[in-house]
Each structure stands twice: as structure tokens, then as C-alpha cells.
Amino acid sequence: MKPMKPKGYSIQACQRSGRSQSPQPQLLLPTAPRPAPAGTPTPPLPPHFRIPLRPPGSTSGPRSRKLRPGAVEREMLLKPHSRVQVFEGAEDNLPDRDALRAAVAIRQLAEGLTADDLLLVLISGGGSALLPAPIPPVTLEEKQTLTKLLAARGANIQELNTIRKALSQLKGGGLAQAAYPAQVVSLILSDVVGDPVEVIASGPTVASVHSVQDCLHILNHYGLRAALPRSVKTVLARSDSDPHGPHSCGHVLNVIIGSNALALAEAQQQAEALGYRAVVLSAAIQGDVKSVARFYGLLTRVAGAHLTPPGTGASVEEEAQLWELAAELQLPDLQLKEALEAVVGAEGPVCLLAGGEPTVQLQGSGKGGRNQELALRVGAELGQRPLGPLEVLFLSGGTDGQDGPTEAAGAWVVPELASQAAADGLDVAAFLSRNDSHTFFRCFRGGAHLLHTGLTGTNVMDAHLLFLRPR
Numbered sequence: 001m002k003p004m005k006p007k008g009y010s011i012q013a014c015q016r017s018g019r020s021q022s023p024q025p026q027l028l029l030p031t032a033p034r035p036a037p038a039g040t041p042t043p044p045l046p047p048h049f050r051i052p053l054r055p056p057g058s059t060s061g062p063r064s065r066k067l068r069p070g071a072v073e074r075e076m077l078l079k080p081h082s083r084v085q086v087f088e089g090a091e092d093n094l095p096d097r098d099a100l101r102a103a104v105a106i107r108q109l110a111e112g113l114t115a116d117d118l119l120l121v122l123i124s125g126g127g128s129a130l131l132p133a134p135i136p137p138v139t140l141e142e143k144q145t146l147t148k149l150l151a152a153r154g155a156n157i158q159e160l161n162t163i164r165k166a167l168s169q170l171k172g173g174g175l176a177q178a179a180y181p182a183q184v185v186s187l188i189l190s191d192v193v194g195d196p197v198e199v200i201a202s203g204p205t206v207a208s209v210h211s212v213q214d215c216l217h218i219l220n221h222y223g224l225r226a227a228l229p230r231s232v233k234t235v236l237a238r239s240d241s242d243p244h245g246p247h248s249c250g251h252v253l254n255v256i257i258g259s260n261a262l263a264l265a266e267a268q269q270q271a272e273a274l275g276y277r278a279v280v281l282s283a284a285i286q287g288d289v290k291s292v293a294r295f296y297g298l299l300t301r302v303a304g305a306h307l308t309p310p311g312t313g314a315s316v317e318e319e320a321q322l323w324e325l326a327a328e329l330q331l332p333d334l335q336l337k338e339a340l341e342a343v344v345g346a347e348g349p350v351c352l353l354a355g356g357e358p359t360v361q362l363q364g365s366g367k368g369g370r371n372q373e374l375a376l377r378v379g380a381e382l383g384q385r386p387l388g389p390l391e392v393l394f395l396s397g398g399t400d401g402q403d404g405p406t407e408a409a410g411a412w413v414v415p416e417l418a419s420q421a422a423a424d425g426l427d428v429a430a431f432l433s434r435n436d437s438h439t440f441f442r443c444f445r446g447g448a449h450l451l452h453t454g455l456t457g458t459n460v461m462d463a464h465l466l467f468l469r470p471r
């Protein structure tokens with residue numbers, strides 16, 4: 001590689017978070033303690049959750065300070081007189097004029113490069129909204145409307161980004177094309193199940209494999225083809241007849257440097273250092289949050305049966321239901337058999353880890369997030385039948401530190417939660433019927449079961465941790 005001529009500056013486009021951190025009871029998770037020496041009695045379940053909570057409203061330490069939206073990025077990134085230009089935009093993950101300005105600046109930077117240059121592209125979740133560059137005559141507003149309609153009708157991220165790429169100058173390999181003949185290296189944090197580089201942030205440096213027919217199929221499926229603006233029809237027709245075909249990206253190296261699987265592998269090591277037999281179940285958990293909660297409820301009972309005296313755990317029917325549900329969820333990398341075998345052989349506490357992105361079909365007007373809703377639903381599942389002499393804790397958290405439009409990253413539950421909530425006059429089912437999981441956890445035990453991490457600066461979807469320990 002030729003020595004780089006240092007370019008004058010680089011551009012950092014980052015999302016302006018529409019949510020500020022407000023002082024809340026903080027459950028601070030210390031760094032994992034050193035591994036317990038051999039022969040140490042099994043740690044209480046789980047030691048790192050026994051941190052005294054700050055009383056509500058306490059404001060010490062950076063995490064409890066109220067930050068202006070967007071201040072975190074500036075605090076995290078820039079030094080005085082930095083040559084880095086920061087463009088903020090795409091508030092709440094929606095492309096806007098600010099993001100459009102950033103996209104134009106990035107394209108101009110890329111187009112000005114030569115064969116002697118190396119363009120370093122850092123990509124993470126939310127990148128699609130940050131790099132809007134609609135192909136004329138499609139306007140930003142038309143593109144916003146179309147993607148909002150698709151999302152509202154249940155289009156998944158693969159479908160959404162296929163359409164985004166077809167209407168963009170920079171997505172689907174367009175940024176790499178603009179930088180040609182410079183070499184391009186993209187370092188990617190994956191927030192999409194299976195880590196498909198052509199889907200993550202709509203693959204600005206990855207040649208798109210989708211055709212116009214794929215787009216039309218998606219638009220037909222969601223009943224949007226008839227109402228397409230003329231501009232969109234023009235662009236789709238033009239790309240269909242494009243003699244050049246998809247962008248070639250032979251000058252590009254795309255590298256996944258952060259993913260759900262990597263995060264779970266690290267969490268597994270931490271759990272083992274804390275004395276747990278830790279097994280990763282899957283980094284591709286998808287499907288409706290109700291089914292996923294049911295899966296974890298059955299898994300707890302089936303795995304728990306191997307950790308408690310015979311006759312106190314799951315029935316044969318429940319084990320069959322677990323396998324049926326696993327098949328229905330179609331989790332490509334599921335290590336269920338391996339996990340259950342590990343539990344059978346375990347002498348002490350067990351930690352089963354998984355991650356991904358369940359879906360929540362919103363039916364109520366409550367406040368919550370995927371992780372808080374999953375945790376509450378698992379809590380309801382765990383409280384349905386006795387689990388025998390078994391301590392259980394389930395945690396679900398967003399790795400970016402924010403779960404839905406709330407300050408929490410997620411929440412954690414134990415089997416006793418549902419009965420304790422009833423004793424406190426809180427109807428779990430009613431909160432769930434309104435998608436009001438955040439309100440529940442704020443009311444329950446003074447918010448003690450909410451997980452607060454603050455913005456983490458990364459985003460590799462959600463992490464689900466199931467801790468089991470025979471009493």
C-alpha cells in the first residue's frame with residue numbers, strides 16, 4: 001500500500017439523540033471481579049447485581065448528569081481544535097436536512113480522492129438515516145415518507161434497506177463508487193442479525209445484490225406500488241435499464257469489528273470468570289417478543305429440571321414444547337442441545353446467553369422498549385408455575401444503552417416478580433397489554449429492576465442473559 005498523504009480532515013456523522021439522560025436510580029455494574037480461587041463456595045446469584053442503588057434523583061458521576069441531546073457525541077469524540085468535522089442529524093433515527101448536509105459533504109470528500117488515498121469508513125447501526133442521498137428527482141421527503149410507510153406496515157430491516165439502496169446515490173455501494181479509485185476500508189459494527197454487510201446501514205461500501213424486481217416485489221407485498229410517487233417510479237425504471245449494473249467494489253475491504261456474537265463471547269468470558277458455566281445459545285434471536293419470552297420460560301423450566309431433584313422441573317410435554325417453539329422461531333445458529341448438555345454436566349450456577357432483535361407489534365400507547373417488554377414477559381412466564389429449588393434471573397438489555405424511547409437499557413426479572421407485583425397492586429398483564437413495560441418497571445420496587453448503563457457508544461443489538469443456580 002502506498003504511503004498515505006495525510007488528508008486535511010475527516011468527517012464524523014453521528015445521530016443527535018432525541019433523548020437526554022436524566023437522574024434515575026442507577027444500577028451500576030462494576031467491572032467483573034477476579035475469578036474466584038478454586039474451592040470458593042458458589043457465588044450468590046448474581047453477585048454483580050447486589051450493588052446498592054443510588055436513591056432516585058442522586059446526581060453524582062457523569063452518568064447521572066443531565067446531558068443535552070448530542071452532547072455525548074461531542075464529549076466522546078472531539079478535542080479542542082480537532083480537524084474532525086462532526087455533523088449531527090437524523091434525530092430519532094429519521095433522515096433529515098442535517099443528515100442530508102452530512103451526506104453531501106461525505107460524497108464531496110469521497111469524490112475528491114485519488115488512487116493514492118485510503119478512505120476509512122466507520123459504520124454502525126442507524127447509518128441509513130445518517131446518509132440520505134436520494135437519487136434525483138426523488139426528494140428527501142418522498143424517501144422519508146416511503147420508508148416510514150414500509151416500517152409502519154411491518155417491513156423488516158432487510159426489506160427496508162433494499163428500497164433505501166435502490167433510491168440512494170450512496171447506499172448499496174454508492175459511497176465506495178464515489179471514492180474510486182481510492183482504496184476503501186470499512187470497519188463495521190453490526191446491528192443486523194446474521195451480520196449481512198450489504199444490509200447494515202444499507203451497505204454504503206458493499207455492492208448491492210438486489211434488483212429492481214426485488215424492490216417491486218417488496219412494494220407490492222406491502223401494497224405501496226400503486227401509490228408510488230412518479231419520481232420513485234422514474235428512478236426504479238432508470239436503474240432497471242442501467243447498463244452498468246450494480247456498483248463494483250473491488251477496491252473495498254469490509255470488516256465486521258463488532259457484532260452480537262462478539263459481545264456474547266465477551267459476556268460469556270465474564271460469566272465464567274464469575275464462576276458460572278456459561279453457554280451461548282444464539283446471536284440471532286428474532287421473532288415476536290411473546291414467542292421469544294415463551295421460549296425463555298420453557299428453557300428455564302427444562303434447563304432447571306437438570307439442576308434440581310427429579311420431579312421438580314419441567315414435564316415431558318414442556319420439553320417437547322421447547323423444541324417445537326425453537327423450530328418455529330427458526331433460529332439459524334441455535335445451540336439448544338449443546339446448552340442443555342452443558343446444564344446437565346454443570347456442578348454449580350449456569351449462565352445461558354443469547355442475543356438478537358425480537359420484534360414488538362405495538363398495540364398500546366404505553367412507554368417501553370423491546371428489552372423491557374421481553375424481560376417483563378419472561379417474568380410473567382417464570383411466575384406461572386413453581387420452579388423447584390432453583391434461583392433464576394433473566395436480563396434483557398440493548399447494547400447501545402437505550403431501549404426504545406426510554407432512559408433504560410433494559411430490565412431484569414426473577415420468578416417472584418409477578419407475585420410481588422400483584423402484592424404491590426401492579427397488574428403485569430395490564431401493563432403488557434398497553435406496551436407499558438417501562439412504566440411498570442419504574443413503579444415496581446422504585447425502578448430497581450431497570451438496567452441503566454448510559455450510552456455505550458456501540459450498537460450490536462440486544463443481549464439476553466439467563467442465570468440459573470440450584471438452591
Ligand SMILES: Nc1ncnc2c1ncn2[C@@H]1O[C@H](COP(=O)(O)OP(=O)(O)OP(=O)(O)O)[C@@H](O)[C@H]1O
Pocket residue numbers: 093125126191359360361362365366367368369370373398400402403404405435436437459
Ligand atoms: N412501548 C413500547 N414497548 C415495547 N417496545 C417498544 C415500545 N416503543 C417502541 N418499542 C420498540 O422499540 C424499537 C425501537 O427501539 P430503539 O429506539 O432502541 O431503536 P432500535 O430498533 O434499537 O434501533 P437502533 O438499532 O438504531 O438502536 C422498535 O422496534 C419498537 O418496536
Ligand SMILES: O=C(O)[C@H](O)CO
Pocket residue numbers: 124125126127128129157161191192199200201202
Ligand atoms: O441504519 C440501518 O439501516 C439499521 O440500523 C441497520 O443497520
